[in-house]
Each structure stands twice: as structure tokens, then as C-alpha cells.
Amino acid sequence: MYKKGLLLLLVIFVSFFLFGCEIVYPNNTTTQGEVAITTIASDLDLWKNSDEAFDYNGDRKIDQEDYDIYLLQNDYEFWKTSDEALDYDNNHIIDELDFEKYKLHTNYNYWKLSEEAIDLNGDAFIDETDHEIYNNYDFWINSDEAEDLNDDSTIDVSDYEVYIEYVEFVGTYYLTNYTYDGAESHSFGENVLFSDMGDYLSQITVSVNGRGEFTVTIPDNIKTIFGDSHLIMIEAANNMTISRLSPFIVAIDTNVIMDGIEYNLTIYLDETEAGYSASYIMGFYYDEPEITFDIVKAE
Ligand SMILES: [Ca+2]
Ligand SMILES: [Ca+2]
Ligand SMILES: [Ca+2]
Ligand SMILES: [Ca+2]
Incomplete structure (x- = not known):
């Protein structure tokens, strides 16, 4: 007893x-802020019934929010009118080159098929962890959050892996x-x-x-x-x-x-x-x- x-x-x-x-969702499924809904219902329905339909934000529903994320990552004109359209390469114009950077950082599958996809943590796989490192490692290593989490007396990418595993x-x-x-x-x-x-x-x-x-x-x-x-x-x-x-x-x-x-x-x-x-x-x-x-x- x-x-x-x-x-x-x-x-x-x-x-x-x-x-x-x-x-914590993978980056490519994060809701991408407030986006003006400029599509009409029939476009949404067409998309819902297509192979492209996917639950991007991971809320177990496929709806307008997912369609907006899909459009942000696939439709330059839609992206250009959204809050996500920023000058990512700092050349003072917002153009297709910025859209390209946006896609590389927000869409894992797009990144995976690009030349940017390399094994950043040296574990012989190219996967979501490498994409996370690609997206945020530089920011983290220069932030107050950076510390020697695996106790090997250096602060490097292996510590960042520990960080992303447990921070949530x-x-x-x-x-x-x-x-x-x-x-x-x-x-x-x-x-x-x-x-x-x-x-x-x-x-x-x-x-x-x-x-x-x-x-x-x-x-x-x-x-x-x-x-x-x-x-x-x-x-x-x-x-x-x-x-x-x-x-x-x-x-x-x-x-x-x-x-x-x-x-x-x-x-x-x-x-x-x-x-x-x-x-x-x-x-x-x-x-x-x-x-x-x-x-x-x-x-
Ligand atoms: Ca969803
Ligand atoms: Ca630019
Ligand atoms: Ca890797
Ligand atoms: Ca370390």
C-alpha cells in the first residue's frame, strides 16, 4: 500500500x-504577426484542398492563419504588403533579395533545399537544429543569455544547442x-x-x-x-x-x-x-x- x-x-x-x-514551435510554423487579409474565401478553399495545405502554426487546424503564413512564404506581392516586409540585407530598399532572406529564415523546407543549408553543429545531419542555429546563433552568442551550458570552458555552438533544447x-x-x-x-x-x-x-x-x-x-x-x-x-x-x-x-x-x-x-x-x-x-x-x-x- x-x-x-x-x-x-x-x-x-x-x-x-x-x-x-x-x-515553442519550429520557426517555420510561427504565426507571422498581424497580416492584412487580402485573400478571398474561395482562394482559401482552393488552397485547403491542395497539396500545399499545411498546419503551419501547429494549432491542429488548417485555416486562414495558415494560409497567410503560406502566402507570406510563397507570394512576393503578398509579403511585400505585409508587416514582415523588412530590409533584411540593410541596403535601404525592400525587394526580392529581402524576400529571399525572409524565406530562408522562416521556412525550414525552403532553407533545407538551398545552398545555405549546411551542418552547422557538426553532427553529420542537416536538420531543424542547424536551421535554428542559422537563424539565431549569432544573436544568442552576443546576448546576455550566452553561457557555458555544457561546462567545457568555452561558449560555442554546442552550448547553444543545450540552450534551445531547454529554454522553453x-x-x-x-x-x-x-x-x-x-x-x-x-x-x-x-x-x-x-x-x-x-x-x-x-x-x-x-x-x-x-x-x-x-x-x-x-x-x-x-x-x-x-x-x-x-x-x-x-x-x-x-x-x-x-x-x-x-x-x-x-x-x-x-x-x-x-x-x-x-x-x-x-x-x-x-x-x-x-x-x-x-x-x-x-x-x-x-x-x-x-x-x-x-x-x-x-x-
Ligand atoms: Ca493552423
Ligand atoms: Ca534590402
Ligand atoms: Ca547538424
Ligand atoms: Ca561550452
Whole structure:
């Protein structure tokens, strides 16, 4: 019983970090600002039914916003009248050469087929990471954000790779809106009923740094209530790795050793338009109690 409770606690605990993370889209799917809509519906419909139709901004709908991005990246005249039409090469005129630069930086597939596409991080692949480096490395290396994230005493492109991998997760998180639907008797250890767990968990914060490392802060009163179990939470935090699997799914892996047995845990969570929430059904109890909760990023 105790171990089940501890595992559940870990599940909730690991889930902490998945919420409140801002979605970072690849550059070619970023909404490109406010753009005057000059197309008529029938053009949109034609495009929607063509092979070119694609969910550019990653919101799981194909609509006018995607069509505008498509036009920005493919139609010079449309781009020229938009807010995106800037003098990217600083020669004091805005022309097709600027449009070319715009396309190289905003459209990964266009860049990939161009002569600009080279293996910038030396991993033998030419992929989105190289495009990200192509777009933003020079800016980053000259900014205050640039630091030696892999501890090899130099600041270079390999640090930038660490930066782009974890920057979206950096922050401090806490749990809120915990609900429990199940038998009142289920408890964690001697003292903590599952139905009361939200009160305790909401007092714990977790931080993620630019190296993707986790730190948990547990108030003394919670340490007392949880007893030695709080050490397991600290161990789990120390072993956590976070990675984005898609624009909508993030995974956290961790492992802990309890009674000499190693438990590996991976949590996958979806991100929703409204924010972040989760539900979890504890299948290892006969009545399959369910918990739900939200995680928010502290400002
Ligand atoms: Ca879309
Ligand atoms: Ca120009
Ligand atoms: Ca590469
Ligand atoms: Ca370094």
C-alpha cells in the first residue's frame, strides 16, 4: 500500500514539470504577426484542398492563419504588403533579395533545399537544429543569455544547442486545482490521505534551469509530514530529464530506487489550448480512483 502511494506521488510529482511550459514551435510554423487579409474565401478553399495545405502554426487546424503564413512564404506581392516586409540585407530598399532572406529564415523546407543549408553543429545531419542555429546563433552568442551550458570552458555552438533544447522549460512550477475521486481510505504512508494530497503538493515548487536540471523545494512542514519519502522526491528530481517529442507532447523520464528495486518512470502529457491540466487513474486500486490537477508556471 505504501509503495503504491509513493509511486502515485511520483507520478504527480513528475507531472509537475510538464505543465506551464510554453509551446515553442519550429520557426517555420510561427504565426507571422498581424497580416492584412487580402485573400478571398474561395482562394482559401482552393488552397485547403491542395497539396500545399499545411498546419503551419501547429494549432491542429488548417485555416486562414495558415494560409497567410503560406502566402507570406510563397507570394512576393503578398509579403511585400505585409508587416514582415523588412530590409533584411540593410541596403535601404525592400525587394526580392529581402524576400529571399525572409524565406530562408522562416521556412525550414525552403532553407533545407538551398545552398545555405549546411551542418552547422557538426553532427553529420542537416536538420531543424542547424536551421535554428542559422537563424539565431549569432544573436544568442552576443546576448546576455550566452553561457557555458555544457561546462567545457568555452561558449560555442554546442552550448547553444543545450540552450534551445531547454529554454522553453526554464522556470518554477507549482501544482493547483487538485481533485480526487475515490475511496476516502486511500492514503500515502501513515498520515496523508489522497484526498488531502493537493494541500501538501501545492506547497512544493520545482524549478528547471537552462541545462534542463530540476530542483525541488519542499517546505520543512511537508518534509515532516512525508517523512523519509521526501528524499525519494529529491532523488526523482535529480534524475529527471525533459524532452519535447512534438509541438504538443513533452516527456519526462526519471528513475528512483526503492527497497533495492529501480523504478523507471516516463510521463507523457498533452498540452491544451486552454492551458495545462492532467488526469490520472490509479489502475492499481480496485476502485480505480482518479485525480486531476493543473500545473502553473510561477511568474
Ligand atoms: Ca493552423
Ligand atoms: Ca534590402
Ligand atoms: Ca547538424
Ligand atoms: Ca561550452
